[in-house]
Amino acid sequence: MSDREPYEVIKVPSRSGVGLKAEHYHDILEQKPSMGFFEVHAENYMGAGGPPHAYLEAIRRDYPLSLHGVGLSIGGARPLDKDHLARLKQVHDRYQPGLFSEHLAWSSHQPAYFNDLLPLPYTSETLARVVEHIDEVQSVIGRQMLLENPSTYVVFEQSELEETEFLREIAKRSGCGLLLDVNNVFVSASNHGYSPEEYLEAFPVSHVGEIHLGGHAPDEDEFGHTLLIDAHDREVSDPVWALYAKTIKRIGARPTLIEWDSDIPTWAVLSAEAQRADEILRAHENGGQPVAAE
Structure with a gap:
């Protein structure tokens, strides 16, 4: 990487963005679409080189970047994996993202890593x-991290705090920001039988630096009850769009990512989802009047 100038840190605008997928590299480079930003999973770029880095470098020259980690195991009982954290810092230093985030979850135990949050x-x-773990991450990376609220399928009897209270305390004590995943709110609320609107009313929105939207898949539990899965394999549902519009009306525009991580659609389908988010953001800026995305 010594043969090029380092990237300037570019603030991610309060527009929509999408997750960067290999299936869309050529469309993006050829079309140069009007997109607020692209997000990448840090773990996919922890190697030293190869085609993924070549494409990301080319796209990073034209667009801000959001770096999203999925493997730190922030909630794990054991100390953070320092080798993993060092690799994360290398990716961060290499691409200078405008936003950096992780999950409120755990995914490792002793030497085992689980493909789940x-x-x-x-x-x-x-x-x-x-x-403690967030403090360590922010110290090593040298910047604020956003922490994402989870989608959940079980609750713990020993929990002492509501999730919104827990997130508020984390942000207060660590100085981290929050990533509000509206689809996760809808999924968890449906699975556990509470109101997503009431959850969002209690959410510490002053700490929100980014929003995620994604698709969920219906399933059934062992008793035949509906169970929603945060699948990221389809369009955002209408109820989630409605929650998103209410959230933007309440807290103002925020950078908003469309997550679609499996059954990857064509670029036209994915970019149309981003345009829909942009229309909601523009309507808010225009006093609630609909404005077509550019």
């Missing part, structure tokens, strides 16, 4: 551990 009990002990 597993839930936590919301206790004082867990709170202290999460804050």
